[in-house]
Amino acid sequence: MAKAKWLVEICGLPFTVCRLKLSPRVVIALLICGCLTLAACYKKPAAMPSDSQLKAYDTEQDWNDPQHLIPLNYLQAEGKRVFYNNCVWCHADTTPAGPSNRGNLTPTPALMDDGATLNGLSDEFMQNIITLGGSAMGRSAMMPPWGRTLTPDEIRAVVAYARAVAQPPYRPPSSRAKDAD
Numbered sequence: 001m002a003k004a005k006w007l008v009e010i011c012g013l014p015f016t017v018c019r020l021k022l023s024p025r026v027v028i029a030l031l032i033c034g035c036l037t038l039a040a041c042y043k044k045p046a047a048m049p050s051d052s053q054l055k056a057y058d059t060e061q062d063w064n065d066p067q068h069l070i071p072l073n074y075l076q077a078e079g080k081r082v083f084y085n086n087c088v089w090c091h092a093d094t095t096p097a098g099p100s101n102r103g104n105l106t107p108t109p110a111l112m113d114d115g116a117t118l119n120g121l122s123d124e125f126m127q128n129i130i131t132l133g134g135s136a137m138g139r140s141a142m143m144p145p146w147g148r149t150l151t152p153d154e155i156r157a158v159v160a161y162a163r164a165v166a167q168p169p170y171r172p173p174s175s176r177a178k179d180a181d
């Protein structure tokens, strides 16, 4: 019976208003206030992560566009960890600890997302220069060798990470060959 009582009360509202002798203007003002209060409580639902991001192990913010999150698979996510532990100091402009060392180096190391420079290098060359260092590859010795610090899997992972964040995007040789048909 509680429901019926509630209904009676709601239906009786106009009479109550009449009995209080509220002018229509006051009633309208009260209604508007009520609506505004309700509108203020309404929250926009938070943006849902896209499907590919739900499946990803991690994401990386696009270095040039903070609105764009790049989903990372397992290997790329592992590479992100390797990168921020070892390479960020020379291959990015900012690091989690502040400005990087990149501007002090000659030659200036490529940014790890610099697709224009890195997309043209084969995975094999990338792995070799990371493992053996710049001087072993006829490049600057300012690029240290990582073969004793990182495992071959970690080196493959950091290359996969560089490919994932590359701008312009990296296209593996197999997909490039398909376009040529």
Ligand code: HEC
Residues within 6 Å of the ligand: 082, 083, 086, 087, 088, 089, 090, 091, 105, 106, 107, 108, 109, 110, 117, 121, 126, 129, 130, 134, 139, 140, 141, 142, 143, 144, 146, 158, 159
């Ligand atoms: C102490 C600074 C320093 C650190 C740390 C460092 N690099 Fe480098 N890296 C360089 C420099 C300088 C070059 C440029 C060598 C040249 O062009 O002669 C370079 C070149 C490279 C290249 C070749 C790019 C090109 O332009 O041909 C790759 C790939 C690379 N580094 C990957 C890495 C990775 C991955 C890490 C972390 C595991 C790393 N580097 C850590 C300084 C560094």
